[in-house]
Amino acid sequence: MYGSQALREAAEWVLARSPADETEVVLLGTDSQLTRFANNEIHQNVAERNVEVRIRTVLDKRVGVAAANALHPEALERALQQALDLTRQQPPIPDWPGLPSPEGEPSTVRGFSEETAATTPEDRARQVARVCRPAEEAGVIASGALETATQELAVANSHGVFRYYPATYADFVTVVMSDTGSGYAAGAHRDFSALDVEQLGQEAITKALRSRNPVDIEPGVYDVVLEEYAMSDILWFIGSLGFGARPFVEGQSFVSGRLGERVLGENITLVDDGLDEHALPLPFDFEGVPRQRLTLVERGVAKSVVWDTYWAAKVEGQKSTGHALPAPNPWGPLPLHMHLEAGTTPKAELVRQVERGLWVTRFHYTRTVHPLRVIVTGMTRDGTFLIENGEIVGPVKNLRFTQSYVESLNQVVALSAERRLLRGYAGATLVPAAVIRGFTFTSRTTF
Amino acid sequence: MNDLALRALDTARTLGATYADVRIVHRTTQFIRTRNGAPEAIEADESEGFGVRVVVDGAWGFASSHRLTPEEVDEVVGLAVRIAKASALVHKRPVRLGPPVTSRGTYQTPVERDPFTVPLEEKVALLLQADEEMRRVKGITIATANMVCIREHKVFANSEGALTEQTIYEVGGGIEATAIAEGEVQRRSYPNAFARHQVTGGYEHVLAWDLPGHAAAIAEEAVELLSAPVCPTGTFDVIIGPTQLALQVHESCGHPIELDRVFGTEAAYAGTSFLTPDKLYTFRYGSEAVNIVADATVPLGLGTFGWDDEGVPAQRVDIVKEGLFVGYLTSRETAQQLHELNPQAPPTSNGTMRADGWNRIPLIRMTNINLLPGEWDFEDLLADTENGLYLEMNRSWSIDDKRLNFQFGVEVCREIKGGKLGQLYKNANYTGITPQFWNSCDAVCNERYWNVWGTPNCGKGQPSQLAHVGHGAAPARFRKVQVFGTPAGR
Numbered sequence: 001m002y003g004s005q006a007l008r009e010a011a012e013w014v015l016a017r018s019p020a021d022e023t024e025v026v027l028l029g030t031d032s033q034l035t036r037f038a039n040n041e042i043h044q045n046v047a048e049r050n051v052e053v054r055i056r057t058v059l060d061k062r063v064g065v066a067a068a069n070a071l072h073p074e075a076l077e078r079a080l081q082q083a084l085d086l087t088r089q090q091p092p093i094p095d096w097p098g099l100p101s102p103e104g105e106p107s108t109v110r111g112f113s114e115e116t117a118a119t120t121p122e123d124r125a126r127q128v129a130r131v132c133r134p135a136e137e138a139g140v141i142a143s144g145a146l147e148t149a150t151q152e153l154a155v156a157n158s159h160g161v162f163r164y165y166p167a168t169y170a171d172f173v174t175v176v177m178s179d180t181g182s183g184y185a186a187g188a189h190r191d192f193s194a195l196d197v198e199q200l201g202q203e204a205i206t207k208a209l210r211s212r213n214p215v216d217i218e219p220g221v222y223d224v225v226l227e228e229y230a231m232s233d234i235l236w237f238i239g240s241l242g243f244g245a246r247p248f249v250e251g252q253s254f255v256s257g258r259l260g261e262r263v264l265g266e267n268i269t270l271v272d273d274g275l276d277e278h279a280l281p282l283p284f285d286f287e288g289v290p291r292q293r294l295t296l297v298e299r300g301v302a303k304s305v306v307w308d309t310y311w312a313a314k315v316e317g318q319k320s321t322g323h324a325l326p327a328p329n330p331w332g333p334l335p336l337h338m339h340l341e342a343g344t345t346p347k348a349e350l351v352r353q354v355e356r357g358l359w360v361t362r363f364h365y366t367r368t369v370h371p372l373r374v375i376v377t378g379m380t381r382d383g384t385f386l387i388e389n390g391e392i393v394g395p396v397k398n399l400r401f402t403q404s405y406v407e408s409l410n411q412v413v414a415l416s417a418e419r420r421l422l423r424g425y426a427g428a429t430l431v432p433a434a435v436i437r438g439f440t441f442t443s444r445t446t447f
Numbered sequence: 448m449n450d451l452a453l454r455a456l457d458t459a460r461t462l463g464a465t466y467a468d469v470r471i472v473h474r475t476t477q478f479i480r481t482r483n484g485a486p487e488a489i490e491a492d493e494s495e496g497f498g499v500r501v502v503v504d505g506a507w508g509f510a511s512s513h514r515l516t517p518e519e520v521d522e523v524v525g526l527a528v529r530i531a532k533a534s535a536l537v538h539k540r541p542v543r544l545g546p547p548v549t550s551r552g553t554y555q556t557p558v559e560r561d562p563f564t565v566p567l568e569e570k571v572a573l574l575l576q577a578d579e580e581m582r583r584v585k586g587i588t589i590a591t592a593n594m595v596c597i598r599e600h601k602v603f604a605n606s607e608g609a610l611t612e613q614t615i616y617e618v619g620g621g622i623e624a625t626a627i628a629e630g631e632v633q634r635r636s637y638p639n640a641f642a643r644h645q646v647t648g649g650y651e652h653v654l655a656w657d658l659p660g661h662a663a664a665i666a667e668e669a670v671e672l673l674s675a676p677v678c679p680t681g682t683f684d685v686i687i688g689p690t691q692l693a694l695q696v697h698e699s700c701g702h703p704i705e706l707d708r709v710f711g712t713e714a715a716y717a718g719t720s721f722l723t724p725d726k727l728y729t730f731r732y733g734s735e736a737v738n739i740v741a742d743a744t745v746p747l748g749l750g751t752f753g754w755d756d757e758g759v760p761a762q763r764v765d766i767v768k769e770g771l772f773v774g775y776l777t778s779r780e781t782a783q784q785l786h787e788l789n790p791q792a793p794p795t796s797n798g799t800m801r802a803d804g805w806n807r808i809p810l811i812r813m814t815n816i817n818l819l820p821g822e823w824d825f826e827d828l829l830a831d832t833e834n835g836l837y838l839e840m841n842r843s844w845s846i847d848d849k850r851l852n853f854q855f856g857v858e859v860c861r862e863i864k865g866g867k868l869g870q871l872y873k874n875a876n877y878t879g880i881t882p883q884f885w886n887s888c889d890a891v892c893n894e895r896y897w898n899v900w901g902t903p904n905c906g907k908g909q910p911s912q913l914a915h916v917g918h919g920a921a922p923a924r925f926r927k928v929q930v931f932g933t934p935a936g937r
Binding site: 032038039040050064065068069078092093120121122128141144174175251327370371372381443445 | 485494495496508512513527533571631632711714718851856878880929931
């Protein structure tokens with residue numbers, strides 16, 4: 001780890017030498033190790049130490065960004081000059097709002113675990129063995145990855161902003177394959193010791209055994225139980241296509257012009273909460289603005305979208321909510337910590353609410369078909385089962401779906417009381433399983 | 448730099464490695480994007496570091512760092528060795544790499560005009576000119592244009608005596624016009640989907656694409672799409688345009704021939720493959736019109752280089768010959784495993800191991816997976832198609848984890864009636880099963896219509912890696928394909 005002092009010194013070195021009207025320095029230190037296994041053995045095992053320095057300079061509303069991956073003065077000087085050169089050579093951005101000022105302090109949240117930071121290759125190998133050996137004994141094949149990482153984010157700018165936040169995470173994913181079926185499990189936590197790798201492995205092994213010898217099933221419209229893994233995909237598309245300021249302002253979001261209206265089912269309450277200590281928090285954004293806990297949807301009614309400085313300036317009275325991504329980027333601000341409010345039904349009892357339908361573990365290779373309606377296509381994967389009369393009766397072959405996720409979140413009839421934490425891009429999702437009516441499967445595959 | 452590489456190899460040997468390789472990589476990237484008449488992103492990135500891969504106790508370890516100092520090299524090699532020993536705790540079969548690789552030499556992408564010597568103002572002006580042309584068209588809400596220039600300098604050395612040095616240049620770019628009306632967003636891109644074509648080469652190729660010269664046409668088509676009827680649903684003969692067919696090759700041929708997927712080592716992320724080893728030399732992948740090669744030597748391809756990241760020379764190999772499946776993409780280790788299963792398969796790698804930078808291990812990646820040209824002129828192929836649809840330019844793509852069931856959405860769908868292009872439709876999708884689809888191919892256009900298209904965003908691996916790969920393709924016809932339109936409206 002570099003530590004707060006070293007990153008502050010690097011940032012101040014740049015800020016002191018920059019002649020720009022405004023200057024921003026974003027530093028991201030990474031020390032990550034990942035143990036990957038397949039065929040019940042470790043086959044790839046890697047480590048990375050890196051630091052990224054991103055310098056954004058502004059001169060007369062002209063903006064340029066340069067990045068390097070070293071902190072010594074020569075590298076910082078080269079990156080600063082590069083940013084300045086780019087800035088001077090381009091036309092101005094007419095509606096440039098300026099970099100943020102240091103208004104407010106980010107919440108104090110704990111996201112760092114000493115134990116995770118000190119995890120060794122042997123520690124990870126021992127945990128992986130607790131999946132591979134039971135899989136071998138059960139006659140199935142385990143594959144997956146166990147990652148432990150330390151990340152430090154520091155943001156400073158010439159208006160006096162300086163933020164520093166160290167965090168850790170442990171992330172595990174496994175796919176277990178039998179001769180004709182497969183199972184999946186995943187989980188994340190800031191504390192390596194709190195991640196029950198063995199239990200997750202057992203979950204995937206059990207599902208791989210249960211999903212053997214799947215039968216064909218006709219594509220069509222089915223009621224579904226979607227496990228948390230599938231639901232996290234729905235949240236990602238709903239969040240990225242619907243609740244970022246950019247698609248909202250440009251009329252490309254299903255909530256454009258509809259704040260205050262009911263857009264999802266009354267049992268859907270969705271928050272973006274980057275301050276929850278249980279869910280890989282990040283208390284400020286990549287501009288150093290304190291992150292707000294935002295209710296995006298309350299009992300089906302659209303309440304807000306997330307903002308960064310640039311997009312907030314386009315709307316009178318709007319301020320950044322602390323959701324900027326590293327600049328520059330083509331997406332604008334995004335909700336990275338989507339939490340879907342839990343229901344009251346135990347997950348094991350969700351199946352009782354389906355007379356005839358499908359149990360879906362996860363989705364695979366999902367892509368947007370129609371952005372405004374959030375129509376998405378993808379495949380089921382790693383455990384799809386037929387439900388009849390409230391009970392799982394057996395595995396079925398995988399199906400392709402083409403379905404509006406907005407419509408699906410208007411057709412939720414039950415949410416599980418339990419939620420699972422799943423790691424996503426620079427954040428995490430806290431999500432329950434759900435029963436959804438009328439999910440459209442459009443074609444099938446052969447396994 | 449070579450001293451650091453040799454130091455890493457010496458240290459690895461001293462610490463007990465039976466094999467070691469090291470890559471020192473310096474990548475420079477310049478990215479420019481404009482949006483509605485103003486620059487949106489002007490960025491220059493540099494990333495430099497080294498990665499060391501070792502075999503100890505028969506298992507792999509890898510460690511990497513951005514600090515290029517002798518002390519850090521020693522520490523990182525020590526970490527790689529420790530990691531390999533930890534791998535050996537849960538490892539069954541010792542790594543076997545086959546014959547040693549001792550390549551030596553240098554390689555540089557041929558460039559007429561180094562893209563990093565072109566003034567930034569010139570690049571921005573070119574993009575803004577195209578942007579303006581798009582926005583002249585009434586009904587265009589968003590106009591974007593982008594350009595990327597990449598230079599990667601890489602030194603590779605291994606403990607068997609290989610030492611290579613390469614400098615790869617890439618240029619990329621494109622434009623996109625977006626029209627938005629109530630309930631509908633329509634986009635048109637040029638020269639490739641998502642406004643990004645990319646090649647290995649110099650700035651001369653960016654100029655050859657003539658982005659401003661194509662801006663008005665795509666903008667007009669984006670606006671026309673808003674009021675176009677939704678694509679009809681049914682079974683149609685289709686002619687698939689070159690950029691969409693390039694992605695079809697990528698997803699339904701390029702990925703399932705990766706031998707690491709076949710052997711299950713990507714199962715937890717990208718998935719496996721329906722092209723199991725028993726199908727090699729026996730499986731009819733496509734019709735006799737289908738000939739596919741993996742060619743890391745073709746000019747301009749994003750998968751064109753001197754040596755792969757195991758030091759194996761770039762080469763061209765057959766993958767599908769007159770419809771028969773005859774080859775995989777291999778590494779040193781997987782070629783050995785395949786040869787054990789089928790002695791007809793070569794025991795040596797065909798040079799496809801590539802890493803996304805200094806901090807990632809090499810994986811089997813596509814080079815340039817090319818559908819070879821056939822004999823048809825495009826006009827003759829159209830004239831030979833009485834009723835059908837022309838589908839081009841991807842806007843949505845998805846395929847299952849064995850690479851069988853696929854579904855693609857396209858920007859452009861035009862009716863073919865009486866051998867001529869007609870009505871424009873919107874929101875077209877087509878779906879199928881890979882071998883059935885390729886066996887329905889009865890015509891591929893000739894070299895006049897053939898181009899190597901760049902795919903700079905191929906994801907694979909944990910931690911994730913993005914590869915830059917190429918696909919040669921020309922328009923081709925497929926019989927009785929399932930097509931459907933997505934309804935319009937919010």
